Amino acid sequence: MKIDPRRSAAFIAAVDTGSLELAAAQLALSPSAVSQRIAALEQDFGTPLLVRSRPCRPTGPGTRLLQYLRRSTLLESEFLAEMGMDAGPARVALAVNNDTLATWLLPVLAPILQEEALLVEFVLDNQGHTFSLLEQGRVVACISGEATPMHGCTASALGAMRYRMVAAQDFARQWFADGFHRETARRAPVVVFDRKDSLQSAFLLKHFGLPEGAYPFHYVPASDPFAQAIRFGMGYGLLPLEQCEAMLADGSMVDLAPHLHVDVPLYWHAWRIQPPRLERMGAALLKAARAVLLPLP
Numbered sequence: 515m516k517i518d519p520r521r522s523a524a525f526i527a528a529v530d531t532g533s534l535e536l537a538a539a540q541l542a543l544s545p546s547a548v549s550q551r552i553a554a555l556e557q558d559f560g561t562p563l564l565v566r567s568r569p570c571r572p573t574g575p576g577t578r579l580l581q582y583l584r585r586s587t588l589l590e591s592e593f594l595a596e597m598g599m600d601a602g603p604a605r606v607a608l609a610v611n612n613d614t615l616a617t618w619l620l621p622v623l624a625p626i627l628q629e630e631a632l633l634v635e636f637v638l639d640n641q642g643h644t645f646s647l648l649e650q651g652r653v654v655a656c657i658s659g660e661a662t663p664m665h666g667c668t669a670s671a672l673g674a675m676r677y678r679m680v681a682a683q684d685f686a687r688q689w690f691a692d693g694f695h696r697e698t699a700r701r702a703p704v705v706v707f708d709r710k711d712s713l714q715s716a717f718l719l720k721h722f723g724l725p726e727g728a729y730p731f732h733y734v735p736a737s738d739p740f741a742q743a744i745r746f747g748m749g750y751g752l753l754p755l756e757q758c759e760a761m762l763a764d765g766s767m768v769d770l771a772p773h774l775h776v777d778v779p780l781y782w783h784a785w786r787i788q789p790p791r792l793e794r795m796g797a798a799l800l801k802a803a804r805a806v807l808l809p810l811p
Contacts, residue, residue: 517555517558517583518554518558524543524547525555525563525583526583527541527548528552528570529571529651533568533569534566562576563575577651579651583651584653584654585789588792604631604791606655606792607637608653609637609657609658611640611641614675616757618756619657621806622802622803626799630791631791637652640707641658641659645664654784654788655785655792655796656782657780657781658781659779668786671780672807673803674778675807675808676775676808677777678755678769679694679750679774679775680744680750680761680767681749682746682767682768685747689701690702696723696724699724700722700724702729702749703729704749704750704751705732709733713778717774721771732748741757741758745766780807782796782800784796
């Protein structure tokens with residue numbers, strides 16, 4: 515059986531946009547036409563491929579099909595380029611965490627993308643959850659805190675990002691004049707990234723025995739605004755060294771626990787069999803990342 519490209523394009527668009535209406539707008543079709551193409555694809559395979567919820571999501575067989583279609587699109591682009599046919603730059607979807615994107619990733623990845631003539635779509639999630647986006651077929655590779663690869667994939671160590679528990683100078687004087695310990699930490703507001711962020715809660719539980727919810731906190735779910743919230747004295751929290759090193763040096767921020775830090779390990783996950791351009795991109799990214807990140811034990 516040959517997979518119909520128009521039907522598969524409708525399926526991918528529905529998963530990527532999360533709705534038949536948005537998929538229809540992307541493909542310049544009516545929503546009913548998109549639905550009919552997906553239904554025809556499901557008939558071809560003899561199984562449901564898409565859960566028509568809000569947002570749309572692939573079924574188990576749909577996930578496997580999506581994984582195949584992502585890679586086959588890249589392989590087709592690679593083949594056409596090798597044959598001297600201008601297929602345009604290929605697009606790769608990569609799942610990364612916010613702090614990685616806000617700090618070290620773009621400087622090392624930009625020249626690689628340019629050299630390989632690749633366009634990128636970043637899909638953002640916590641480093642503990644980017645792995646599931648690869649499992650779902652939403653992306654072709656990911657940067658994750660998970661060390662174990664899923665079936666058919668490899669996981670290679672990139673290095674670790676170091677986090678320091680910091681606060682603005684005035685905030686530290688107000689809340690931690692008597693030192694950073696269990697009682698002062700219990701009263702002072704913490705800045706937390708989002709409901710998936712466990713860095714702050716794990717630190718406070720480990721070192722002060724404070725369970726989650728035993729202290730006031732803000733949610734600030736974007737990397738640069740998160741750092742700004744700490745800088746402007748909304749609360750204290752863990753920041754990557756790349757985001758706070760200059761402010762620690764000029765005294766505008768203080769390290770509340772200079773003898774403690776949190777190292778977050780990062781791994782590059784990709785399919786074991788992948789298009790050459792994606793394989794070269796991954797190899798170059800590994801080399802560049804290892805030059806800027808801390809080595810893993």
